[in-house]
Amino acid sequence: MIKEKCLTCDIKSAAVGHLDESQLRILGENCAEASFKKGEVIIKQDSLSSNIIYLKDGLVKTSMEWNHKNQILNIIKAPAYLGIPTTLVDKVNHYSVSALEDSIACFIDINTFKMLIDRNGKFAYEIIIHLCKNELLQYRRCVYRSQKHIPGLVADTLLFFSSEIYMDETFRLPIDRGEFGDLIGTTRETVSRMLKEFQEDHLIEMKGKVVTLVNPDRLIMISMHG
Amino acid sequence: MIKEKCLTCDIKSAAVGHLDESQLRILGENCAEASFKKGEVIIKQDSLSSNIIYLKDGLVKTSMEWNHKNQILNIIKAPAYLGIPTTLVDKVNHYSVSALEDSIACFIDINTFKMLIDRNGKFAYEIIIHLCKNELLQYRRCVYRSQKHIPGLVADTLLFFSSEIYMDETFRLPIDRGEFGDLIGTTRETVSRMLKEFQEDHLIEMKGKVVTLVNPDRLIMISMHG
DNA sequence: TGATATTTGTGAGTATGCTCACGTTTTTTC
DNA sequence: GAAAAAACGTGAGCATACTCACAAATATCA
Numbered sequence A, B: 001m002i003k004e005k006c007l008t009c010d011i012k013s014a015a016v017g018h019l020d021e022s023q024l025r026i027l028g029e030n031c032a033e034a035s036f037k038k039g040e041v042i043i044k045q046d047s048l049s050s051n052i053i054y055l056k057d058g059l060v061k062t063s064m065e066w067n068h069k070n071q072i073l074n075i076i077k078a079p080a081y082l083g084i085p086t087t088l089v090d091k092v093n094h095y096s097v098s099a100l101e102d103s104i105a106c107f108i109d110i111n112t113f114k115m116l117i118d119r120n121g122k123f124a125y126e127i128i129i130h131l132c133k134n135e136l137l138q139y140r141r142c143v144y145r146s147q148k149h150i151p152g153l154v155a156d157t158l159l160f161f162s163s164e165i166y167m168d169e170t171f172r173l174p175i176d177r178g179e180f181g182d183l184i185g186t187t188r189e190t191v192s193r194m195l196k197e198f199q200e201d202h203l204i205e206m207k208g209k210v211v212t213l214v215n216p217d218r219l220i221m222i223s224m225h226g
Numbered sequence C: 001t002g003a004t005a006t007t008t009g010t011g012a013g014t015a016t017g018c019t020c021a022c023g024t025t026t027t028t029t030c
Numbered sequence D: 001g002a003a004a005a006a007a008c009g010t011g012a013g014c015a016t017a018c019t020c021a022c023a024a025a026t027a028t029c030a
Helices: A020-031 A084-089 A110-119 A122-149 A150-166 A176-185 A190-200 A216-225 B004-006 B021-029 B084-089 B110-119 B123-146 B149-165 B177-184 B187-198 B215-224
Strands: A031-036 A041-043 A051-066 A071-077 A080-082 A096-109 A170-172 A204-207 A210-212 B031-036 B041-043 B051-066 B071-078 B081-082 B094-111 B170-172 B204-207 B210-213
Touching: A020 A031, A020 A110, A031 A051, A031 B123, A051 A110, A051 B123, A071 A080, A071 A150, A071 A176, A071 B041, A071 B123, A084 A110, A084 A122, A084 B123, A096 A110, A096 B031, A110 A122, A110 B123, A122 A150, A122 B051, A122 B071, A122 B084, A122 B110, A122 B123, A150 A170, A150 A176, A150 A190, A150 A216, A176 A190, A176 B031, A176 B187, A190 A204, A190 A210, B004 B021, B004 B031, B004 B170, B021 B031, B021 B110, B031 B051, B041 B051, B051 B084, B051 B110, B071 B081, B071 B123, B071 B149, B084 B110, B094 B210, B123 B149, B149 B170, B149 B177, B149 B187, B149 B210, B149 B215, B177 B187, B187 B204
Parallel strands: none
Antiparallel strands: A031 A096, A041 A096, A051 A071, A051 A080, A051 A096, A170 A210, A204 A210, B031 B094, B041 B094, B051 B071, B051 B081, B051 B094, B170 B210, B204 B210
16 A cells, blocks of 8 residues: 555654654655666756655765856765755755665655644654754864865765765775765866875775775874874 | 743744743743853853853854864854754764854753754744755855855955845954954965955955945955856 | 777876965054 | 054965866777
């Protein structure tokens, strides 16, 4: 029964965990699942939006374009909510979201989402905590991006993928050099040179897009010193 | 009667506007008002925190220190909430808040705040909207800071004070050159040189700390082109 | 499997803005 | 109102990272 899909979903968010059976049923009735291939756009900046998205599976980037330049704001692994600020504040998306790996997303009707906030305080509280954590993360990122130099930022990014996304010292980089640059505010060429330097110093090894952190402790030092 | 202070407060936040009389009474019983002189620290990074702050009057900056460098995250005019993320997520403050002008702040007990979120959906919704707006603002700031050059950022800042804080083309800069630099990610010296250049080009006039935007349209152009 | 597109590597030259040093002005304090 | 402290102005030299141009490698597609 399709209406029960949220009732039986086993990757509920912390917020949805606080819903009662009737609320879960309403959520199920106002929610649609879609899958996206690597590279596909899930939310497009400047388009209209009337859904909150719950990323059930996969990996995405959020990015903002300005003056023909792109900046990656965040790389987000499932499970996670996407687009809460951009959908709740006004109807126009302020940033894009696209899939870095094949992903599955649930589109939740915004009015249903607002109703759940209104009727279930614990749901609302979890959403608030989620937004707060994001804000703090964003502040830290912003400070690092403007105060660290390229080596520190490249080290940060490698450590981020290793310890926050893939939980492994060997992983396949889900972004190309240009995107790597957009993430830390530099250019394709500079990322290339930096990764080469890290390889020459035996901090990392690379075979194509597969990276191994050979000396993560040293990378942490570089990250800390900027 | 001190317990009625929130009931009769005439600068209630949008969120507090949704509270009923008994909730306002509870808020009043768990809330204390304090005043701060220009320059005083309201929240200190790395200290413990157990209050949400409602800035009733004044002007503050939020800032984050890293590696002996300071970055100003935001400049906030009353009325506004301060420190929601830093207090709700964990007990340690992730950033500092200090007064740029004489200010009055209400300290709200965090458990009272959580209780209000739990019991009043409209209150929670307003807090969520506040956090979302802040997140979008923060994203935009971060993109600008890393993509615009110094002239664009200086123009941005002057326009920000003029049209968002003081609502006047003539205003007294509430920050010194060093803080101006911390706000846009550059140095005291570079801000000095830029402001001098703007004066030579008759875009602004300055007498001490009092600035007049002589040619705001041209400043907007500079801001847009970065 | 070949052809085309995309991604990546690399060098040289350059610009933006930082650092450092010192002098001047303004503000604060006693 | 004098002394001290803080804030500000300014120049010279320098470093980091950007731009531009092109070659090499890798991926994609018919």
